[in-house]
Amino acid sequence: MTHPSKPVPSGTDGITAPLRYPNFRRIWLASLLTNLGILIQGVGAAWAMTQMTSSADQVALVQTALLLPIMLIAMPAGAIADMHDRRIVGLIALSIELCGATALTALDWSGLTTPNLLLAFCFIVGSGMALMGPAWQSSVSEQVPSEALPAAVALNGISYNIARSVGPAIGGIVVAAAGAMAAFALNALLYLPLILALFLWKRISKPSPLPPEKLSRAMVSGVRYIINSPSIRIVLMRSMVIGVIGGAIIALMPLVTRDLLHGGAQTYGMMLSAFGLGAVIGALNITELRKRMSGEAAIRACTLSMGGAMAAVALSREPVLTAAALILAGAVWMMSWVLFSVGVQLSAPRWVAGRSLAAYQAVSSGGIAVGSWAWGQLTDAAGVDTALLVSAALMLVSPLLGFWLPMPRISERGQEAEMLADPEVRLALTGRSGPLVVEIEYRVAQENARPFHHLMHEIQLFRQRNGAYGWSIARDIADPELWTERYHCPTWLDYLRQRNRSTQSERALDRQAVAFHIGSQPVRVRRMLERPFGSVRWKEDAHNAANNILPADCKHGGRQ
Template identity: 55%
Template sequence: MTETEKSQSLLAPLGVPVFRRIWLASLLSNFGILIQGVGAAWSMSRLTDDITMVALVQTALMFPLMLIALPAGAISDMFDRRLVCIGALVVALVGAVGLCAVTAMGLLTPPILLAFCFVVGSGMALFGPAWQASVSEQVPPEALPSAVALAGMSYNVARSFGPAIGGVIVASVGAIGAFAVNAVFYLPMLAVLLLWKRRHEPPRLSPETFWRAMVSGIRFIRYSPSHRIFILRTVVFGLVGGVIPALMPLIARELLSGGAPVYGVLLGAFGLGALLGAVLLPWIRARFSTEIWSRLVAMIVGAMIICVAFSRSEAVTLAALLVAGAAWTSILTLFTISIQVGAPRWVAGRALSIFQATIAGGVALGAWGWGELADQIGVKETLAVAGALMIGSTLVGFVLRLPEMAVAGANEPANREDHTVLLDLTLRSGPIVITVDYDVPLANARAFYEAMQRVRRSRQASGAYGWSLSRDIADPTLWTERFHSPTWNDYLHLSHRVVGAGVDLQDQSRSLLDPTSMPRVRRMLERPAGSVRWKDETPDRGVDIGPSASAGAP
């Protein structure tokens, strides 16, 4: 095996001590949250006969993943991800310990149980983006895809065996035992994060405001065609594939005439398949492109759903769910890898959080829709329709073809000439208007225009607003690019985000310019009517604030 093959093998990241310790600790925390879920559901069933309240336990644990995903991603990008993880775990630990305490004192009621489950779920929702985005800081770049797969694999391992372990604990010592195990299982993760000597990189700039950080994350997805395609394909897959978790209890009860034990076995088969899919991922990545494998998965999962619809044999249904679980996990893990390796570090947490919210939202909405349809036409017929739609979803690939994502550049700004600022600015000064004049030979006009459309998407994904390109009617060789940033701080962030592919796109467009001239950049503080209220004695200060306030060319 070559060194490259070793670095790309599934277990290679476990050779990195810090990743190995954090991964093992995350495995325990995943077991803990699933064990608590069993205890919480059991407690609720003892506290009330309302089926809706029992179902709300899982909602309380999982809904925060969708509700606070984007804010959690923004926080992970704005602050030290290690500290964000520690803070998130403290929140979850407080919820777990509080749940133990009220249970021990006999004060547990349905609303209190749901409230503490929501606190625990919120802590884990805040933890997820920061932990996943920090994986790139723990392993070398060539091992990142395998590390991302292992991060997902830890949850699949816990999902395969955690509920069964939780059932044994609840049967042996009661629900309080499950709550206590969850609280204890957070401690190893807290310990390894406290001991992690993360390399501190002093921030070059003041952080974005919280609201602006969330907007920047949404704009990045909106104006990054590759990431947008992955998000849209995830929505389609989640909406249709949501039929499996939605109807699993009904498959056990109505199609197989079984009870809770059969339901548990079906969940275990799907979870074991998910684990198998993660193990096979390196083999899959070596042989298939993401698009081809996505189409194969759609056909495989669709066929397995149809098989489940018409099967009355427990063995056949288990085998179908095993295969479906493997295919399901393999493609979602491939999507996660693509999102993570393709997102620049400045927005990695937000990109991952939006992706996770898309999965959760797509599956939740799909589950609701399939449940409603099953009430109207029956479980077997609903599964058959879902299977056919899943197979038909392969056609989406002809319209939204998945790209192969390259590793994004580091957060190093383009090495271009800095410009001194001679106007007294604060970080809140704005809007800042940027214009760039280009001299383009007539023969290159069309190629330049097409190249600048790619630059446009890069600018907008990095935070530029109001982008436009104009051509001088008196001098057809003169082209002017214009965009603005809301504040000076926003512009400084934008200029530091021109990395990797963004620099390449700019270089491609500038290779089409008149070789005897250079782009002429102007940065202006926009002054709309009424925005300046000078008193007669107020001077117009033009102050040289030095190189520390300068920014590279856009």
């Protein structure tokens, strides 16, 4: 990781505060141009498809081809972002996108473009976007301090939606004047500033004292963290529902222009620009919204407004009225996604930030992709206005989910704690020795049994999301004051990772549990190795792994 660059002195606060940090400002400006190119290409691809086929589902599949890779490869991309230098991962992802855009340009120039080829190369561009997303989003916290992170997330949304507000209009003009090939070529050129900005970012990584996980294990660790994190799990489910329902207005925009407004490429660009303008307005006001409303109240207001705007788009036949409804839709759409994204980023510690954001990216974009296909099918059967009215009705009833899945309170991300000191080891171990069984014995007064048991369920969640398996808590029937917490880790190296992933807030829970302990003796911790002879190659690599894997200057020994 890197420490955020020193800010330029300024009295500016609020949404523009992250721009005081040079690294963030440079990359943000470059990403604005890249987003502009992506939007211009999107106009070219969608309009090219309408010229090649009259099928509504084929047109909607352009959006699906761009977003489906995000759903398919998001978790591997997130694991790669957590395991490797996020700057290098971003450069590789941008290179993939550049190759896809260049190939589209060459195909269209040679007159070889077909609907299937167009979808295939949109899928390649989407694959680069899927790899770029977790690396870019999780690196934002390395460019700005934690207190500026919500504003930085909003600014990234503003970057995309500034591009949305002018990019589609530019794309419409470019397509009308020079065809889809010019849109594809311009997109390829606009990747170059961001590639240059990432080259100039002098990211100094802090080496981990532990070796990285393998990709498959890293993906499993990410999934287990999310499953055992209620706040992230709720945000993912709510964002997927919004994506499936709200994806209609984005996927069907070309058909709204063609069938309801009877317009061309320039009208299509203007409608997308209206949506993007609304998104910029929404992002600029997200700080005020978060001050005035809880997360659940804000999401409820956004979805109700979105439902009304979608119904207005379905019923309108006038471009001005449609544009006004799209401005409202864009504003509340943007606010919803910023709230979801901030909730994920502030709930995940740094070691799993890429994977958590990848899961969020997968379910939201996957929801939009699946929804786009479904709304295309319904449009073919019943018409674009009917499809939009159905999606509006579903959006209006979606706040009922809040009764079962209320949005969690958004708090600052738990600060990473210092590495724990080496546990005492007198048995020769390697990193692959295991499984390792951990037993922690507490002596708790009987009048405190119930609150202690409730606390241990919170401890269960953080043990499991950090890598523990088979967790249990048991009470001795012959000695009711004696409680034993038990869990295991697959290997010695997995145990070392698990015990050092805890944030300060999670270690505070450990201290609360220890505070229940009574008696003159401290809490007793046993670390036991199953299969002690079958799991160590004694002649080749048997040695004290605690001294080998962890640095000698680690501080603050822990009990777990």
